[in-house]
Amino acid sequence: MSTLSRLRREVAALHAELVRYQLVVWTAGNVSARVPGEDLMIIKPSGVSYDELTPESMILCDLDGAVVEGDHSPSSDTAAHAYVYRAMPEVGGVVHTHSTYATAWAARHEAIPCVLTAMADEFGAEIPVGPFALIGDDSIGRGIVQTLSGHRSPAVLMAGHGVFTIGKDARAAVKAAVMCEDVARSVHISRQLGEPRPIAQQDVDRLYDRYQNVYGQR
């Protein structure tokens, strides 16, 4: 199978993880993947329901967001995805959701403090807030890149909007979106009845370092 066919299949299938973890309703979230070595990306079509997504219906775009191959319009968030790929060459996947708890923090323009070991593992720091930005130009993409450049966190809470996550590939970005909602929810619920205790910075550092270098199958 060609790289493109494999990526189409992978991006289509990863949308089912957004549904499984209830990060999206109706047609509101999207996943994309960079085509390695090309100035191209694969992304969800706009306004199509998750049940109807197939590898063939995924859209191939260039990194300015123009359609190269596909029968539908690409996701209305295509410009933001494309901006990230242009600005951050190490990024191979981007995910966008309005997942409930993360969006609740975003609506207050408030970062999620790093108070859980699982959060230190995956995010290595607080999950930061990006600027309030309107759709229609490069504002959202620029806000994502400015917030995440030089930050350990692969997730940003875009103020008044929702979550964008990045990863070395689309699967890693989806994992970050799932973990972001999970810690957004746990920390929110913890704070409803008091203050979660902070984790010392040196412990956050050790957890992050170990998880990034040791965890999982080699």
Add this chain to the structure above:
Amino acid sequence: MSTLSRLRREVAALHAELVRYQLVVWTAGNVSARVPGEDLMIIKPSGVSYDELTPESMILCDLDGAVVEGDHSPSSDTAAHAYVYRAMPEVGGVVHTHSTYATAWAARHEAIPCVLTAMADEFGAEIPVGPFALIGDDSIGRGIVQTLSGHRSPAVLMAGHGVFTIGKDARAAVKAAVMCEDVARSVHISRQLGEPRPIAQQDVDRLYDRYQNVYGQR
């Protein structure tokens, strides 16, 4: 397939979306569709569980709510649906639910403020509160129409009761019901730990205008 057969099938199938997004329990919500060009509508039978709904069990009523074709009584909310179709000729679908978070706002007689871009997209404003009204005459239908006439929002929180949504067709009204619960939940959760920041009116206007005219497949 005739228009009537297609509508029966569509209305039956759309009830499964209410179940999927957990907007209803037992037999408590309902979807209807106007029969285009006729003074008729298709609506759920009363007190029948969602698993047992079939295209054939849907009820055909006139716009006074009288049964034209069907073996069961129509939904006990039929009078409200019918009133909306009589008063708002642009409406092709109506949905009613007691979805949890929207109903929680409705129980306080409190509108949901427009603090998320997704809410500006779909609702273009706060989601307003309609009057407390008893079932049995035109009070509910009149309350819906008075609240939504001239309002951008396709959803109204009926005080102490639940949600009614409208759309150009039944699918659009179901989408509004799904999005209404989604933003009711996100804004509620955000407010549990502080105040979500408002979106400037001009930004709400730009988001609403773009979404209504650009989003999705043409």
Add this chain to the structure above:
Amino acid sequence: MSTLSRLRREVAALHAELVRYQLVVWTAGNVSARVPGEDLMIIKPSGVSYDELTPESMILCDLDGAVVEGDHSPSSDTAAHAYVYRAMPEVGGVVHTHSTYATAWAARHEAIPCVLTAMADEFGAEIPVGPFALIGDDSIGRGIVQTLSGHRSPAVLMAGHGVFTIGKDARAAVKAAVMCEDVARSVHISRQLGEPRPIAQQDVDRLYDRYQNVYGQR
């Protein structure tokens, strides 16, 4: 099919509704049905998981809770169910759950106020609190009967414990359990951000009267 076979099948199947609406975890809830015209009831076996329930595994007991037919011990709540059937001849079904939101009210020994039209329809009043009672004798059964006798509500919040519901048959009692958790959740969430507005007693009365006499298929 004999009445007994039909009841075994019905009681087994109704447990799936407790699972579907997430009213139970592991093996913690139970449904029973009176055998009409006999001093007998059908009830869930104790400590058996919901996936493994079959019509044949249901237990037939007399109304003192002694096993008449069945290979397992009956539910550890059998004495409470039996007490209700002995004391309330109009009751044909009983359900017990620890559903989350209802149990949260029960842990505070606090009744759920009637602030939603759906609650007025089904419960006709607040959902009352019964006494704190230990398992092992008739205390729980007596608490249920004393609280629900002469009360419109088919549900009681047993203090520090969970919910018992009654109905003309097992299906009606399951419906009451589903609706009880639904309104417990909606009213709880509403009160998190303020006070839901009460419904006037005369409106509660009119809603209750109409729903009990008109709703559903005749």
Add this chain to the structure above:
Amino acid sequence: MSTLSRLRREVAALHAELVRYQLVVWTAGNVSARVPGEDLMIIKPSGVSYDELTPESMILCDLDGAVVEGDHSPSSDTAAHAYVYRAMPEVGGVVHTHSTYATAWAARHEAIPCVLTAMADEFGAEIPVGPFALIGDDSIGRGIVQTLSGHRSPAVLMAGHGVFTIGKDARAAVKAAVMCEDVARSVHISRQLGEPRPIAQQDVDRLYDRYQNVYGQR
């Protein structure tokens, strides 16, 4: 079937219960079982998704956590599981999750008070908090053992981290993990609107004693 084959199958299957009750996301929780009469245990492979778990992919380790049989690395929590089996010979199963509500209590380093009869039944006391401990040496295992030794509760909230549960076998430990999240959620929600009333110690004792000795099938 050999004991080892049976245990591999059982441990693989029990992970599906963590998924069913939404105690885990992505690959974050794990179940293990002691091999009776041997210094061996069966545990989940690291970083493998729940859908892909098979009896064959489970890892056989000694009680120092070294792999005896298996193609993957064992769970990154293997050292903690192994420590528990070495120190507590009566334990036959261990479970670890970051389930949401339990983790919310853990983030505040706060025990869950025993205010529900179901909690008295299963836990016999508050669910206690263990120390904040970093992964990488015996700190977590030691914290679990010190907290649970001589305590009725089969669950410990590890501060800033998540839940560990123990049981006579893996199924009992999974049940404890399911019940722990259930009571963590109910008690949390109850406390959002006031204070749940405590259960007298003598009543906790009687409930615990009865449940441990009478409940379920003999």
